[in-house]
Amino acid sequence: MRVAVVIPAKDEEERIDATVRAALGIEGVDVVVVVDDGSTDRTAVTARAAGARVVRHHRNRGKAAALESGAALVRELEDPPDGVVHDAAGRALATDEPRALLLVDADLGATAAATAALAVPVLAGAADASIAVLPPQQSPGGGRGLVIGLARRGIERATGWTPTQPLSGMRCLTRAAFEAARPLAPGWGVETAMTVDLLRAGLRVVEVPCDLHHRVSGKGLRAQLHRAAQYRDVVRALAARGQLGAVRG
Ligand SMILES: O=c1ccn([C@@H]2O[C@H](COP(=O)(O)OP(=O)(O)O[C@H]3O[C@H](CO)[C@@H](O)[C@H](O)[C@H]3O)[C@@H](O)[C@H]2O)c(=O)[nH]1
Numbered sequence: 001m002r003v004a005v006v007i008p009a010k011d012e013e014e015r016i017d018a019t020v021r022a023a024l025g026i027e028g029v030d031v032v033v034v035v036d037d038g039s040t041d042r043t044a045v046t047a048r049a050a051g052a053r054v055v056r057h058h059r060n061r062g063k064a065a066a067l068e069s070g071a072a073l074v075r076e077l078e079d080p081p082d083g084v085v086h087d088a089a090g091r092a093l094a095t096d097e098p099r100a101l102l103l104v105d106a107d108l109g110a111t112a113a114a115t116a117a118l119a120v121p122v123l124a125g126a127a128d129a130s131i132a133v134l135p136p137q138q139s140p141g142g143g144r145g146l147v148i149g150l151a152r153r154g155i156e157r158a159t160g161w162t163p164t165q166p167l168s169g170m171r172c173l174t175r176a177a178f179e180a181a182r183p184l185a186p187g188w189g190v191e192t193a194m195t196v197d198l199l200r201a202g203l204r205v206v207e208v209p210c211d212l213h214h215r216v217s218g219k220g221l222r223a224q225l226h227r228a229a230q231y232r233d234v235v236r237a238l239a240a241r242g243q244l245g246a247v248r249g
């Protein structure tokens with residue numbers, strides 16, 4: 001089984017070049033798709049120059065929609081409506097066995113290479129999906145664990161499984177597992193909902209330590225608004241799965 005990397009990206013011109021190059025270097029990866037989610041900077045051109053296929057949302061639609069668009073492009077490359085699509089080396093991208101999807105955040109830079117470890121259990125058939133567990137980050141974050149706690153509690157109540165880092169977005173899934181998790185919950189609810197839906201479908205989910213470093217949210221107003229949006233989306237994802245009780249603690 002080969003691997004397609006899907007990178008959702010909103011205003012990531014500073015890091016997207018390094019992230020795409022690292023993704024292209026992962027063994028088994030022959031497709032890297034960047035979904036430019038309504039960026040106002042040079043994310044799309046930079047990603048294309050680095051060797052990614054780029055889909056663009058003309059307006060910002062959130063991370064989950066970006067993942068859906070990226071997966072849709074992979075599907076189309078594998079089963080093109082008109083003619084065969086080739087990679088840079090001239091190999092046809094069509095395949096009988098759908099590629100595993102490796103979901104990688106755009107702000108990982110060169111450390112994105114470490115997501116290679118996520119593909120190992122999936123390609124070996126030992127898991128249907130894997131989730132990265134990150135080490136302590138180089139710069140400290142400014143959160144108080146409210147969103148993380150809510151997501152962890154919700155997943156635990158819904159499935160009996162306690163995730164180490166419930167919001168971790170670096171994941172590898174077989175195509176069947178990705179389809180089982182669709183439609184993805186909107187925005188920042190996507191990871192929490194995906195974990196619940198995969199486990200409820202009886203699929204095997206594993207956590208894999210990966211030496212990844214991303215831009216952490218600080219303590220300023222912008223970061224607090226970001227956390228409020230995350231909280232809102234996780235509440236919605238849990239409510240849709242009958243887990244509003246998790247909000248009360
Ligand atoms: O409207 C948006 C906003 C962000 N992104 C991209 O989504 C990824 C994650 O966004 P980021 O700003 O880095 O969010 P964080 O709060 O740092 O992310 C943590 O929490 C998120 C869930 O709330 C997870 O998706 C992430 O994997 C996890 O690192 C990045 O590639 C962004 O460019 C979009 O595609 N569309």
Ligand SMILES: O=C(O)[C@H](O)COP(=O)(O)O
Pocket residue numbers: 141142143144145146147148149216217226227230
């Ligand atoms: O900064 C973070 O880790 C996320 O934005 C989640 O915030 P939290 O610390 O409020 O859970």
